[in-house]
Amino acid sequence: MKRFERIAVIGVGILGASVGWNLSRHGAKVVFIDAGQSGEGVTNWSFSWVNASNKTVRKSYFDLNVAGMAAHRELAEAIGPDSWWYPSGHLRWADDPAVEAKFLKTAELLAAWDYRVEVHTGAEVRRRLEPALTMPGDVPVLFYPDEAWVHGRHLVGRLVGQAVASGAELRSGIAVCDIGTHADGSIRTVALSDGCRLDVDIVVNAAGPSASQVAGLVARHLPMRREPGVVTRIDCAQVPVHRVLHAPHLEIRPDGDASMVLHSREVDALIDTGEEPAQLARLLHESARHVVPELGNSRIAQTRVAERPIPADGFPSVGAVPSVPGYYEAVSHSGITLGPVIGRLLASEILTGRRDEMLADFRPERFPS
Ligand SMILES: Cc1cc2nc3c(=O)[nH]c(=O)nc-3n(C[C@H](O)[C@H](O)[C@H](O)COP(=O)(O)OP(=O)(O)OC[C@H]3O[C@@H](n4cnc5c(N)ncnc54)[C@H](O)[C@@H]3O)c2cc1C
Incomplete structure (x- = not known):
């Protein structure tokens, strides 16, 4: 196992939290840095469905997602399932x-x-x-x-809380605005928006939709797609359904005791037509009341248009970038499903130098700098 002075995890959504938690439990010195608040990026504005049934486009991607589902079950055993893990199918x-x-x-x-x-x-x-x-x-x-949904913000809170209890540092509301390198190109420092500069040996780019800007700080080109989605939370006296549902024209799931989350690819397609998010939310709410009439008295609570963090070919970018020693990527759509498995595999690669075969099709080198 390699020993490092300090590893900076840039971005603390489900991917950064999972990588950092795995590093920390193996004794690495981790500093989590988030421009906002941990768990409040896309991870908090996701449909958050844990699945592999929607991932048949490539067998290796399906297998990675199946491993992601298993990693969630293992994580629930390791840290306890309360308030984040809902394996209801x-x-x-x-x-x-x-x-x-x-x-x-x-x-x-x-x-x-x-x-x-x-x-x-x-x-x-x-x-x-x-x-x-x-x-x-x-x-x-x-x-x-075997499918499930996850409360992403609660999961991030649990992982980061445990890592901090075992010695990790958390810096919130502070962006990484520069990454310094040694003469041989290896990672040396991160410069923060509060004026601090930290000495680090390793950086993990887990900046979600901003990952391509962070990659730019080490002169790397990480091409990403633009694919926004609109997610609405509704408040209801009690939640009348128990599972993740793909009804015609609507995706709907519980989000706690008195809240549900609504999403639809058809409504996403209207984002670029200039419709106001409030109007998109009304469309989602109307569909929800049609599918679940008991939601008649529910009300729209919050709506957000969020960018999916998707590398240009649609697949994750995970692992080392050999041209920049010490720089690693953890960037993926379906990050709710994949967070725990990516966290485990990437932490192991950082600490042992061994590259897992499961990531062979998802290596950052496929996007040449
Ligand atoms: C509409 C929609 C529906 C989705 N549905 C599903 C689903 O059903 N199932 C599924 O598995 N996935 C789904 N996803 C995808 C999933 O939500 C994401 O893949 C996952 O949340 C990404 O997590 P992340 O940690 O990479 O990003 P984030 O949660 O966004 O975390 C990145 C963090 O980086 C921080 N950051 C950015 N730049 C900097 C910087 N320079 N310095 C420091 N910090 C920085 C941000 O503040 C943010 O907190 C969906 C996404 C969307 C938008």
């Missing part, structure tokens, strides 16, 4: 025959990959799982029992 159905056929075909592929999926009718779902839903009695509904 996921339901999906369609109102269009072509979309329905596509969902069923994907379910067949997933079953062939040993991923647990059950097909129920709408009537069975209402009787056994979610009585508050409106859906036709004969519609096929896919149930993925």
Whole structure:
């Protein structure tokens, strides 16, 4: 195991918190630095669905997401599940025959990959799982029992709290604005917006949607896509559904005892048409009341348009960048699902120098500087 003076984790969302927690528990000296407050970036404005059923585009990506689900279960054992881990499964159905056929075909592929999926009718779902839903009695509904949702901000708080208790430092409200290097190009310092300069051997770029700016501080080009999404929280007297749901035109999940989160790719598509976020929130709320009539008295509480942190080819960028010794990236969409596994793999790579095969397709070197 290598010994370092100090490792700076730049950005404390789910990715930075997971990497830092894993480093810290192996005795590394970690300083977490966040321009805002930890856990309040995209991690707090995510649909936060832990899954691999939506990741069939490439087998290695699917496998990484399956490992991400397992890493969440292990983490829940290690730090306790309270207030962040909700392994209640996921339901999906369609109102269009072509979309329905596509969902069923994907379910067949997933079953062939040993991923647990059950097909129920709408009537069975209402009787056994979610009585508050409106859906036709004969519609096929896919149930993925091993999927979950996560309260991202609470998870980050738990990980950072434990790391700090074992000696890590947390600097909030302070941005990294420069990264200094030695003559051989290796990492030497980080300069902070409060005027401090810290000596460090390693930096982890976990700056989410700002990761490409942080990469620029070591003259690295990390191309990223722009793909904003709108997320709305509604307040309700009590939460009438228990699982992550993909209803036609709406994604909806619980977010605690008196709150739910709403999202829709169709509504995301309106962001660039100039619609106000408040109007997008009203569209989401209207769909929610249609799918779950008991939400009739709920009210919109908060809405945010958030940028997904997506490297240009859609896949994570995780690991060392050999041209800048001491610089590592942890940048990914689906970061809620992948945070714990990326945290474990990247911390191990930093501390031992060993590169895990599971990250072979997701290495930063595929984007040449
Ligand atoms: C609409 C939407 C829906 C999503 N749904 C899902 C889903 O269902 N399942 C899933 O797995 N994923 C989902 N995601 C993706 C997931 O939310 C993200 O991949 C994940 O939250 C990224 O975490 P992060 O730690 O990289 O980023 P963040 O949580 O944004 O953390 C990055 C931190 O870096 C800090 N920072 C930035 N620049 C600097 C700097 N120069 N110095 C210091 N700090 C800095 C910021 O303040 C921020 O706190 C969704 C995303 C969106 C937008």
